[in-house]
Amino acid sequence: MAxxxxxxxxxQIIEAAIRVLARQGYARTTLLEIAKEAGMSKGALHxxxxxxxxxxxxxxxxACNVVxxxxxxxxxxxxxxxxxxxxxxxxxWATRAQRTDEALVVADLLALSLxxxxxxxxxxxxxxxGARQIRDYLEEHLISLGLEPRIPLDLLPRIVIGMLDGLxxxxxxxxxxxxPDEVVDAIQTxxxxxxxxxxxxx
Numbered sequence: 001m002a003x004x005x006x007x008x009x010x011x012q013i014i015e016a017a018i019r020v021l022a023r024q025g026y027a028r029t030t031l032l033e034i035a036k037e038a039g040m041s042k043g044a045l046h047x048x049x050x051x052x053x054x055x056x057x058x059x060x061x062x063a064c065n066v067v068x069x070x071x072x073x074x075x076x077x078x079x080x081x082x083x084x085x086x087x088x089x090x091x092x093w094a095t096r097a098q099r100t101d102e103a104l105v106v107a108d109l110l111a112l113s114l115x116x117x118x119x120x121x122x123x124x125x126x127x128x129x130g131a132r133q134i135r136d137y138l139e140e141h142l143i144s145l146g147l148e149p150r151i152p153l154d155l156l157p158r159i160v161i162g163m164l165d166g167l168x169x170x171x172x173x174x175x176x177x178x179x180p181d182e183v184v185d186a187i188q189t190x191x192x193x194x195x196x197x198x199x200x201x202x
Contacts, residue, residue, distance in 0.1 A: 010048045010058075013038045017059045022101035025108050026056065053118070060109050060119060063102040064126040070095050071130060081141035082192070088137065089160075089184045089191075096168040097180065107169075131157035138191075147195035156194055163187050 016038035020029050031052055035045040049055035071092060096103055106126070113119040134157035138149075149156060164187065171178045 009040070009044070012040075013045055013048055013055065014058055014062050017055055018063060018101050018105055021059065021108060022104040026112055031055070056109070057118070057122070059105060060122050063105040063109075064122060066102040067095055067100075067106055068126065068129060071133065081145065082188075084141070085137070085191070086184060086188050089164075089188055090180070092161075092164055093168070093180055093184055096164060097171055099172070127158075127161065130161055133157075134160055142192075142195055146197055148197070150194050150196055156191065160187060160191055163190070 013034065017029075017034045020034050020037050031045055031049075032042050034055070035042040038045065045055075049058065073091070106123075109119055110123055113123055131154075135153055138156065139153060143149075143153075151159075167178060167183055
């Protein structure tokens with residue numbers, strides 16, 4: 001039973017940390033603030049996470065998993081692969097643009113990783129999984145239609161994710177500059193234009 005309580009407390013701390021970090025960012029967050037948010041003493045928090053860095057690594061893993069789970073749900077099968085691709089891009093955009101606590105934490109820690117190398121492996125894993133999902137979809141659906149990529153297929157998903165992340169940062173600072181529909185239309189058009197028919201390629 002003690003183990004169960006410990007597990008519950010650990011999850012309680014992570015959820016509290018995500019809320020606080022989403023509100024004010026890593027740089028302005030203290031362990032005391034997280035402990036208060038979790039409804040426990042700083043000593044109790046230290047029992048689970050002796051340092052802020054240890055807690056942040058657990059938070060990053062949780063936040064990445066939550067964002068990734070929502071992304072996975074976006075890749076729903078459809079008889080029309082282009083329609084399915086659009087719906088997936090819409091969800092990929094919404095996951096970033098809706099500023100969920102987890103998405104904000106990932107963005108904040110991504111910026112922090114410029115100076116903290118220890119954060120990079122988990123973030124690299126996050127991007128690798130996202131790129132692999134897009135690649136698998138394109139390979140299964142578009143290439144099966146006889147379309148061939150003009151660039152290496154491993155590079156295309158990284159370009160799509162780069163466009164999404166870059167544009168969503170612009171949307172954060174200038175919300176009226178970008179229309180979600182226009183963004184999705186543009187990215188879908190760019191992604192599809194990189195493919196050519198097998199006969200055209202020859």
